[in-house]
Amino acid sequence: MSTTAANPDLSFYQVARGIRSWLFTLDHKRIALLYFYTISAFFLVGMALGFLMRLELIAPGKDLMEPHTYNQIFTLHGVIMIFLFIIPVIPAIFGNFFLPIMIGTDDVAFPKLNLTSWYLYIFGGALALLTLVVGDGPADTGWTFYAPYSVKTGTNVSIAVLAAFILGFSSILTGLNFIVTIHRLRYPGMTFFKLPLFAWALYATSWIQVLATPIVGITLLMIIAERAFGVGLFDPAIGGDPLLYQHLFWIYSHPAVYIMILPAMGIVSEIIPTFCQRTIFGYKAIAYSSLAIAFIGYFVWGHHMFTSGMSGPARVVFSILTFLVAVPSAIKVFNWVATMYKGSIDVQPPMLYIMAFIFQFLIGGLSGLVLGALAADVHLHDTYFVVGHFHYVMFGGTAFAFFGGIHYWFPKIWGRMYNVRMANIAFGIMFVGFNTLYFPMMILGMMGMPRRYYDYLPEFQPLNVISTVGSWILILGILLMIYNLIRGYLKGKPVGRNPWGGVTLEWQTKSPPPLQNFDQAPVVSEHGPYDFK
């Protein structure tokens, strides 16, 4: 593919047309959009499953479905939301679209590998959906596939697990691509410490993707082998240790949550400077903290297993390390708030989502510390407190940052602006809906309601009703947001290069960008990436 072929006056959409120009593209921007549409579709499926779950839980006893079906629904909800939405969403969409532009190059290091990653994503997603229609239906083990039940159940565990394996590959290859891209393709003058913080976030995330994912890969293969050969790897009756499965599973799945949150924090670090029109407070601290979170995050996995039967010393060690990993996250929050202090704050839709992020991530993060304390965890493990905790960080955190990123970069990607007033209203509805849905779960958990339960004691009902109503409000807000974005895509007012006054490299080029990203040489400031003169 020649680098001098394309006319810089054409946007990357205009250089080629037709379905084949999308399905066989090597342009990182088109690949990002392929991911955007397919990931969004899976998000809506996962959201529908969540909607059904909350509907069942509006009252004790059976409302809509059999208990077995409920188990399958929450399993599929988790598998889709985690492997098909939250893990890939920011790296595959905004990482793919903006990393090359932000570092001043024309594509990722391995464009063909990039397209391969997307096809692997589609293949894995298709397999996950396949479990709905063949055999005994979707897995009913929970997304964690704990042995020995996952080895014995007749549902489509092997297919689901194979889907996760393939999706893991997609994730690994994306991470690999980004690491090499950042090392080799930076524009002259852009040293590591002039990289935008979103790039730092992606760098740290990519290392987790590359190093942690293989462990879950081999673990899932072991589950398939167990189902096929009945060796007893994890079966206590014939000498295996079910805890070994948990160790192996969480050695990946805990770092995985940092794959989920680090890119989101990267987006926060981009949006705040722009909408406060000043440089980020503590750039190096935020950069280093991304690496620290990635590194320490590898060593805390045992906090998912405090009540499973690990040794006492192991529990203490993992608890201490869990407290330690909270420190770099806190550093980021302090730095963001310090950036806002006495800044010229412009409350546009992206900034709304980011302020919600800080509020919700705070609740989610602090509740994580509560769970990390051994004595508290004994009471809270496997209750709705955990469900509330991870939805606050993953949904209230990562997903809200994703929505903020959409509203921030929308004009750059599509060259138009959406209706700001409607975006604000949609945000408001989502914020109310989200907190109404999930805050009661914190209380329910402390009251003792277990998670993954189809039924519950009558004393839990009032809060469950509130939560379910919250889900309806939230979905309304999401649908309004989507409607507004589609309308903006179709009929929004065209924008220039820099509608928000940002200073990172993507705001120097046209909206939408040309095929090679830049129509004139990008200017890299000597004073760092957030140079608001």
Add this chain to the structure above:
Amino acid sequence: METTFVLPNSGHRRDDVATKMGMWLFLFTELLLFGGLFLVYMIYRYMYHDDFLAASLDLNVLIGTINTVVLLASSMTVAMSITAMQKGDIRLSKRLIWITVVAAGIFMVNKYFEWTAKFDHGLFPGMEQYGQLANGERLFYFLYFFMTGLHALHVIVGMIFLLFVIRFIQKNKVRQDKYMLLENAGLYWHLVDLIWIYLFPLFYLIH
């Protein structure tokens, strides 16, 4: 018609260091993939030390040692094939790659004999004698087959990779001034060797 200014760094131009870095990152994933299995091995060996020892006595140390030597030699020959390519000796380079492939073949033949001997004794998961083993011995054999099996799969992939490189040399797509593909195939091959370097003592030499 204006010419586009050209970005100094491009994802679409040749970059040998990037290609090498990408290969190493992929090798890291392979190391951790096998690492997970080594972790399982270590834990179960800790739990079932005597059973592991008893079961390992059934493995043939001589064949294991021969296979180790064969793989080490094949690492040498593939490394030498790169030297030959750098010096412009294309024919020698191709010959050395062929020797590497043949060595891999010898390794696989040995493996075949080892495994079929076990099948003949009913010692594969699912077979009769296997089912009658003690718990720890059963875990040993499962790990033996899984790990050497996964390793053998990588040997086959490595052989195919090397054969592709020979083809590319014949088509002049790998040559003295452009041989990253050969280097990367070599790196992959050394990884296969590395894994066996650990498999050999852990399964054959537990005394």
Add this chain to the structure above:
Amino acid sequence: MSENNHTSTHAHDTHIVSYREHASTFLGLILLTIMTVTVSVFGADLYTLTVLTALTIASAKAIVVALYFMHLKYDPKIFKFMLTIVVVLFAVFVVLAMVDYALRS
């Protein structure tokens, strides 16, 4: 000037390893192999020490393969650095897992 940032059309400045050096590496590896087989066959009763010895010799072989056959000794330092991180990571996994298994009552 960021020198490791340019896309090169040639292979990295080629340091050619001689055939003799490769052969020497191979011989060194054979020696280590002989050592490890000998220790295991003739050093029977050492139990934990046998494991440690076997793993140490295996690691020596691995380091030799990595540094010489895989060219890490002559490559940019970043590659050695990355590999070290991976090895350290795995080592910590093993240690933390063993803190559980070794100390269960």
